[in-house]
Amino acid sequence: MSALAFDLAATIRHDGQGGVADELATADAVRDWIVAKAPLVAEVLGRPFDPGALPVGDDVQERLVAVRRAVRSLFARAVSPAPPSKADSQRLLEPAEALRLLNEAADKLGTTHLEWPADGEPVTRWSGRSTEPLTLLLGAIGRSGIDFLAGPERRRLRACPAARCVKYFLQDDPRQTWCSPSCGNRERVNRHYQRKHAG
Ligand SMILES: [Zn+2]
Numbered sequence: 001m002s003a004l005a006f007d008l009a010a011t012i013r014h015d016g017q018g019g020v021a022d023e024l025a026t027a028d029a030v031r032d033w034i035v036a037k038a039p040l041v042a043e044v045l046g047r048p049f050d051p052g053a054l055p056v057g058d059d060v061q062e063r064l065v066a067v068r069r070a071v072r073s074l075f076a077r078a079v080s081p082a083p084p085s086k087a088d089s090q091r092l093l094e095p096a097e098a099l100r101l102l103n104e105a106a107d108k109l110g111t112t113h114l115e116w117p118a119d120g121e122p123v124t125r126w127s128g129r130s131t132e133p134l135t136l137l138l139g140a141i142g143r144s145g146i147d148f149l150a151g152p153e154r155r156r157l158r159a160c161p162a163a164r165c166v167k168y169f170l171q172d173d174p175r176q177t178w179c180s181p182s183c184g185n186r187e188r189v190n191r192h193y194q195r196k197h198a199g
Contacts (some may be wrong), residue, residue, distance in 0.1 A: 004040040005145035006168075008064070009071045012087045014166050020087045024068070024118045030061045034137065045109070046125035052134040060134055067138055069093060070101035071145050075168050078149065085159045087166035105142030108135045109131040162187050 001055065011033060015021035019179040024030050034051045054060055076084030084092070093101070108184075110127035126143070128136060128143035153170060157197040160167045164186075169179040178184035 002040055002140075002144040002147060004037060004150050006170075007037060007040065008068050008141055009075055009168055011068065012072070012085070012166060013102050014164055020166055024061065024065055024173050027056075027061055029059065030064060033132070034060075034064075040144075041137055044126070044143050045128065045136060046123060047128075049136065049140070050133070051137075054137065055134060056092055063134065063138060067101060067105055067141050067145075068092060070098040071141075073098035074102065074149055074167075076159075077159060078154050079159045079168070082159060083161070085166045085168055102142050102145050104136040106146055107139075107142075109139040109143055113188045119127075122147050163190065 009060075011023035013021055013023070023033060023075075026052055031051070031054075034054065038049050042164050049161075070093060072085070072088055075096065076089065077095050077098075079174045083089070092098075094199065107166055108130050110129040112124040113127045115125050116122040126139070128139075130139075156171045158169055158171050158179075160169060162178055162183035165179060165180040165183050170196070178187065
């Protein structure tokens with residue numbers, strides 16, 4: 001699968017001080033993230049993606065954050081009946097609205113076409129009804145989210161239950177409870193402390 005939609009969802013994280021940090025909080029941060037993920041976007045599109053061609057302005061941030069909200073709302077549904085990430089559990093979209101947003105973004109890529117160079121192997125490429133870079137970016141994210149949620153990895157998705165963690169992660173093993181060893185250790189220490197002080 002492409003990690004693009006999953007990586008977008010992970011831009012909301014624990015800040016290490018009991019709060020939540022948003023990696024897409026400023027226009028500069030948004031641009032950095034897109035530059036870093038350009039290879040993943042290109043992988044989904046089947047063609048190079050130039051982040052430098054994106055328009056400058058709030059629109060990119062606003063629309064990226066809107067798609068992220070849709071992805072995270074569907075992640076919340078995927079992990080239920082377990083509780084979702086605490087970062088945004090108060091402002092999730094209705095599943096129908098989240099699906100509409102994701103599908104609408106992906107729809108702009110059109111359908112897959114077969115390309116078969118004279119001297120190479122046949123490859124599939126999204127036909128790309130639009131050449132507008134923001135549309136291609138959001139389309140690649142939509143496509144990646146659809147593949148993830150319709151694929152086998154959805155069943156491994158978990159929201160880390162550690163008190164201060166807001167992460168979604170892919171469970172490697174059915175016994176894995178926490179997103180990372182550090183979350184597991186912190187929780188064990190907390191529980192030990194609570195038992196000792198509960199009387
Ligand atoms: Zn965690």
